[in-house]
Amino acid sequence: MIPLVVAQITDFHLQNNPDQDYRGFNVEQHLDRVVDDLLLQTPAVDMIICSGDLVHHGGPEGYQRLSRRLARLPVPSYWIPGNHDDAQLMLKSGDQQGGQLNQRSVVAQGWAIILLDSTASPDGQGGGSLSSTELAFLEQQLQQYSTHHCLVVLHHNPLPVGSNWQDQIMLANADQFWAVLGQHHSVRAVINGHVHQASDQLRGEVRVIMTPATSVQFKAGCQQMVLEDDPVLRQPAYRLLTLHRDGQIETSIKRVEG
Structure with a gap:
């Protein structure tokens, strides 16, 4: 059986002005090099998941530039918001692409990929939560796809990473999140962005995989x-x-020159 190959790219922090750096780095160039590398990936990936902080408090221009970049890749892309995104503006930008970018779940080859918005109840420091509506959606999806292997995607990390400043802005209602997952045995892994570093942990039998x-x-x-x-x-x-x-999940991190 041919497996499903997913690329997760995250935390682009595109500025409204493409000539403006982020923390001293040309993030437009960084994203271009990641997309270039994905185009050369063999075997080719089946889909791209963009897991939040796509822009850095920017306007529609950042989402439009991102859409043009994603259009270079001959596979579907899906995105979720992070704490630096304007979720409503992102939804509008995604809908202009036929709604595909804002699709909430993807089912393929025995897997259900469930995409969540963890930006409710922002604390002003970078933290976020899953709203009651979002938790209900997660429960509904896990029930609907109980016979599939499930991969859950969100922006905020649902487990600490051991950095004091980051652990203060992780998923605020992680206990509620894990309570929902604990009622289902189909969840194989959770993936997130937000932490700008790699981590691969276990909570019970669920892998929690974080991406640079x-x-x-x-x-x-x-x-x-x-x-x-x-x-x-x-x-x-x-x-x-x-x-x-x-x-089973095999995973690796690809680093490119920036």
Whole structure:
């Protein structure tokens, strides 16, 4: 059986002005190099998931530039908002592409990929929550696809990463999230962005997989925000996930020169 290959790209932080850097880096160039690398990926991926912070408090121009970049890839793309996104503006921009970018779930080859919005109840510092409506949607989807292997996607990390400043702005109602997942045995993994670093943890039998950013990386295990200075780990990155029919997941991080 041919597995499903998914590319997760996250935390682009595109500025409203494409000539403006983010934390000293040309994030437009970083995203271009990630897209270029995806075009060369062999075997080709089946879909792209963009897991939030697509723009950095920007206007529609950032989403429009992103849409044009995604159009270069000959596979479908789907996106969810992060704390730096304007969720309503993002929805409008996605609907202008036929609504595909805002699709809430994707079912293929024995897998159900459930896309969540974790930007409710913002704390003004970067944290976010799943609204009661979103938790109900998650429950409904897990019931509907109980015979599938499920992959849940959100922006905010539902587990700590061991950096004090980041753990303060993780998913605020993670306990409620895990309570929903705990009622279902079909969830194989949760993937998220937000932390700008790699992590692969287990909570019970569920893998929690976190992915570095295309924009900039944050050094792990810090009390305050520190940019990654390792010459390899600081490169723009994305994640490949190979989803097998038996529920197994193979994953790797691809880093590109930025």
